[in-house]
Amino acid sequence: MVKGIVEFLNYWYFRYLLVTELYMVEKWERVMFHIVLLIILSILSLFNTTVVVSLVSPITQSLFIQSDLQEGIPGVRGEL
Amino acid sequence: METRMEEGAGDTVTELLNGVDFENNTHQKGISNGYGPYSGTLTNGYTCINKKNGYTRGRRQNGHVLASSDEECTSKTMKGPIKNGYVKAASEEPLPKTRIIKESFEPPTLLTAALTHISFYILMFLGYLSQALFPPKVAKEKNRDGYSPLFDKFSSFYSMYVYRRIRDCWNYPICSVPGNEVVLKDRVTRDNGWTFEFTGSKTKCINLASYNYLGFAEKSGPCAEAAIDSIYKYGVTTGGTRQQYGTCDLHVELEKLTAEFLGVEDAITFGMGFATNALNIPTLLSPGCLVISDEKNHASLILGIRLPGATVKVFKHNDVQHLEEILRENIYKGQPNQPKGAYKPWKKILIVVEGVYSMEGTIVRLPEIIALKKKYKAYLYLDEAHSIGAMGKHGRGIVDYFGCDPKEIDILMGTFTKSFGSAGGYIAGTKELISFLRKNSFASKHAWAMAPPVAAQIIAVLKILMGKDGTNEGQKRIETLARNTRYFRKKIEQMGIIIHGNDDSPVVPILVYLYSKIAAMVRILIQEKIATVGVGYPATPLMEGRIRICLSAAHTKEQLDYALQVIEKVANELGLKYSRKPINSEPIEYDKIKVYED
Ligand SMILES: Cc1ncc(COP(=O)(O)O)c(C=O)c1O
Numbered sequence: 001m002v003k004g005i006v007e008f009l010n011y012w013y014f015r016y017l018l019v020t021e022l023y024m025v026e027k028w029e030r031v032m033f034h035i036v037l038l039i040i041l042s043i044l045s046l047f048n049t050t051v052v053v054s055l056v057s058p059i060t061q062s063l064f065i066q067s068d069l070q071e072g073i074p075g076v077r078g079e080l
Numbered sequence: 081m082e083t084r085m086e087e088g089a090g091d092t093v094t095e096l097l098n099g100v101d102f103e104n105n106t107h108q109k110g111i112s113n114g115y116g117p118y119s120g121t122l123t124n125g126y127t128c129i130n131k132k133n134g135y136t137r138g139r140r141q142n143g144h145v146l147a148s149s150d151e152e153c154t155s156k157t158m159k160g161p162i163k164n165g166y167v168k169a170a171s172e173e174p175l176p177k178t179r180i181i182k183e184s185f186e187p188p189t190l191l192t193a194a195l196t197h198i199s200f201y202i203l204m205f206l207g208y209l210s211q212a213l214f215p216p217k218v219a220k221e222k223n224r225d226g227y228s229p230l231f232d233k234f235s236s237f238y239s240m241y242v243y244r245r246i247r248d249c250w251n252y253p254i255c256s257v258p259g260n261e262v263v264l265k266d267r268v269t270r271d272n273g274w275t276f277e278f279t280g281s282k283t284k285c286i287n288l289a290s291y292n293y294l295g296f297a298e299k300s301g302p303c304a305e306a307a308i309d310s311i312y313k314y315g316v317t318t319g320g321t322r323q324q325y326g327t328c329d330l331h332v333e334l335e336k337l338t339a340e341f342l343g344v345e346d347a348i349t350f351g352m353g354f355a356t357n358a359l360n361i362p363t364l365l366s367p368g369c370l371v372i373s374d375e376k377n378h379a380s381l382i383l384g385i386r387l388p389g390a391t392v393k394v395f396k397h398n399d400v401q402h403l404e405e406i407l408r409e410n411i412y413k414g415q416p417n418q419p420k421g422a423y424k425p426w427k428k429i430l431i432v433v434e435g436v437y438s439m440e441g442t443i444v445r446l447p448e449i450i451a452l453k454k455k456y457k458a459y460l461y462l463d464e465a466h467s468i469g470a471m472g473k474h475g476r477g478i479v480d481y482f483g484c485d486p487k488e489i490d491i492l493m494g495t496f497t498k499s500f501g502s503a504g505g506y507i508a509g510t511k512e513l514i515s516f517l518r519k520n521s522f523a524s525k526h527a528w529a530m531a532p533p534v535a536a537q538i539i540a541v542l543k544i545l546m547g548k549d550g551t552n553e554g555q556k557r558i559e560t561l562a563r564n565t566r567y568f569r570k571k572i573e574q575m576g577i578i579i580h581g582n583d584d585s586p587v588v589p590i591l592v593y594l595y596s597k598i599a600a601m602v603r604i605l606i607q608e609k610i611a612t613v614g615v616g617y618p619a620t621p622l623m624e625g626r627i628r629i630c631l632s633a634a635h636t637k638e639q640l641d642y643a644l645q646v647i648e649k650v651a652n653e654l655g656l657k658y659s660r661k662p663i664n665s666e667p668i669e670y671d672k673i674k675v676y677e678d
Contacts, residue, residue, distance in 0.1 A: 018654060023599070024246050026210075
């Protein structure tokens, strides 16, 4: 069972290496690429959680509050 | 405009374009609306070509050139008379037979293309990074300050950081005759492709890599005997050029036989195929001539075209319409750089095409091009390097395949390497052309004549192909090659692997797109004892890496079956089944495949 999963993961890791051309580069280059990729991804998610969320939250908040209001007032909704 | 067209051309083109209509009800719709029977949905288009006026109306449908999986549209059903158009020329001659061009060009899906691009950038990025961090330990010249670099920077980067990584898939030394099997000398690399060491062992592989269409690369048999006998008589050198004392009776016999084989007046032979192109085209051209060349032409043709300083235009691969546009446009404009308003017609116009394209596996649309060439009074140069011997019912190349008249092609060129198991090239045509080349060609003036054993091998092969040896060995080989080709191509298509080219072309490029997949596939196949050639960027477009398989008459069905089975396994493993064409899962029987029965 475990062996099966390991095999499955190994195989798809191999396929991943193939389509990214990492199959043919040296091992340290592969590691280097993954480190760079991880750094880029984590910076991106950091940026998302801080800057983007703080920019977007006022907008979404106002949206939600409006819709809350609309649901709160019976009769108005039909006319809209 | 009309007067200008007359300089290089005949009538206007619309007449030609209107000309085709086929009396074939099943496919008429498909042809005339320009889309195949799978109109709009699938990756197939369809065309039938009539040899006389040779014009297709429906052409491309979202990038797929004219593919078909339809068997029933045989030449018999296509023989109907032409209804309208192209009357003048056509009415004088009997209507010739037709041949259907079945060619497939399935483009990659958007996703595959995008991934291929992204991964190429990853590769470049890592290459530059690695070059910057660890400068390569290659020899550097000292005391060269202020010199501009001798080599192109990108190409040396490319060879060190792309090609070097998978260099073990190329330049395999062999240690046997490259017949249907070949013995490879094993080697290992301990530093990622910078250097190699021989292990001393050897591997015997099925040979799907060598160009040996008719299987005449042999070390025994009548051809080898003939070559050996000639060494006893003449030695291996001729001792001079053809114009000095280099001509021996073998050359005279070879040229006579070649001309007879091709059905033309005369032929001249040279010691090297590449030089035949590169050194003879310049003899025929001068500045002020117009050359129109297919974009996939071989390096030797390109070199030959560039040398004389003629104006060169390139047309899209096998796209006759584009060729015609270029012809019309340039005939109209005339020679460039004339004083204002002046019009100077071209000295001559030469169209340069190949018979079978070795990297694409496509076949030239010869009947259409002959029609065009006549229309515009241009000369036609046909390079049959890959088709002579391999194509056509009698092995006489693409001309034979389409049943055209060899005299309609002004310059017939070919090589003796691929089908004849020898070396050298020929040019065949009218007596005047050949006499002119004999006097003026660089290759007959300054290059040594073909070595006698090489000539003897070719003569022996030609005799076999023409049936002069009293057996039907030649015909048997031609048919075996055709059958092997059809069988192999159909089987591969059934697997859902994308292959390019014509159904009848013995070169089968399997599209794998990525360098890694080229490398992985070649490595696994060699482990499984199958030798193939991977082809990447400089030889193909950047995103179209491929594995090229060359079929031969020497392959047995068992060998092909083994190869197919391994290829299927590898294709599953590496994810090569890109094709989204519908798969025809009818079983294919080797013995029942029809070849050249029209
Ligand atoms: C189309 C074409 N022309 C010419 C040549 C050169 O012929 P050779 O290899 O005999 O010198 C080749 C060789 O691959 C070729 O493919």
